[in-house]
Amino acid sequence: MSHQRLTRGAFLERATCAVLALSAVPRAAMAQTDWSKLSDDAWKKRLSPERYAVLREADTELAWSSPLEYEHRRGTYACAGCDLALFSSATKFDSGTGWPSFYTTLPHAVKTREDDSLGVPRTEVQCSRCEGHLGHVFDDGPPPTGLRYCINGLAMTFHPKSLA
Numbered sequence: 001m002s003h004q005r006l007t008r009g010a011f012l013e014r015a016t017c018a019v020l021a022l023s024a025v026p027r028a029a030m031a032q033t034d035w036s037k038l039s040d041d042a043w044k045k046r047l048s049p050e051r052y053a054v055l056r057e058a059d060t061e062l063a064w065s066s067p068l069e070y071e072h073r074r075g076t077y078a079c080a081g082c083d084l085a086l087f088s089s090a091t092k093f094d095s096g097t098g099w100p101s102f103y104t105t106l107p108h109a110v111k112t113r114e115d116d117s118l119g120v121p122r123t124e125v126q127c128s129r130c131e132g133h134l135g136h137v138f139d140d141g142p143p144p145t146g147l148r149y150c151i152n153g154l155a156m157t158f159h160p161k162s163l164a
Contacts, residue, residue, distance in 0.1 A: 035082055035130040047081065054154045055081045055132035058117070058124070063098025066153020071100070075160040077151075082130035084109060086156065087149070095141070095148055100156070102149040103141045110149075112137060125149060 038046075043056050053059035068077070077087040077100070086109045087102045095101035108128055115124035115136065125134045134155045141148030 033082065038130075043081075051080050051154050054152045055079075055127075055130075055134075058115075058133040060135075061099075061152045061154050065098075066100065068100045068153035068156060068158055069098065071158050073158075073160050075158055076106075077102075077156045077158055079127040079130060079132055079134070080155055080157050081127060081132040083157070084127055084129040085159075086110060086127065086134070087151070089161075093142055095150065097148075097150055099135065099150045100153055101141070102151065103143075103145045103147055105149060110134065125151065127155075 040056070044052055047055060050061070054061060071089075071092075074089050076085045076089070077092075078085050085106050087105055091102045091104050093101055093103060110125050111128045111131075112123050112125055115122045122136045123138075125137050126132060127134060132155060133152075135149065135151040138148045138150060139146055
């Protein structure tokens with residue numbers, strides 16, 4: 001049996017290809033799910049208790065608690081409930097708030113609704129596919145939009161840009 005030594009780059013490239021190949025089946029299945037028909041029990045089976053609280057009960061994670069606040073690689077942020085691509089890393093900025101913040105969304109990725117649950121009018125941001133609670137949008141962001149999408153890290157996953 002012959003052993004071939006892999007360089008770090010070759011190893012990472014092969015590992016990335018393997019992960020992408022393995023993740024293709026679940027992602028395709030997720031795109032075909034009828035999200036409006038999932039029961040609370042089904043959501044509880046799909047999500048961790050912390051993610052369920054944020055996505056399905058509109059909870060808010062503690063500021064500075066999400067690893068995604070410190071994510072600086074190129075890639076896409078997707079909904080942790082249904083894997084719909086929501087934000088590009090190119091639109092992420094450091095808002096100083098402790099939550100991942102973006103100045104725009106990907107097309108047709110989110111929908112908004114008025115939220116006065118704290119007695120103060122705010123605009124809630126939801127995933128357009130599964131209607132999971134993501135966070136809120138404010139009008140104190142940077143150019144070019146002037147918007148700050150303040151998003152719970154638990155509501156998202158990160159997909160690094162492929163090496164190819």
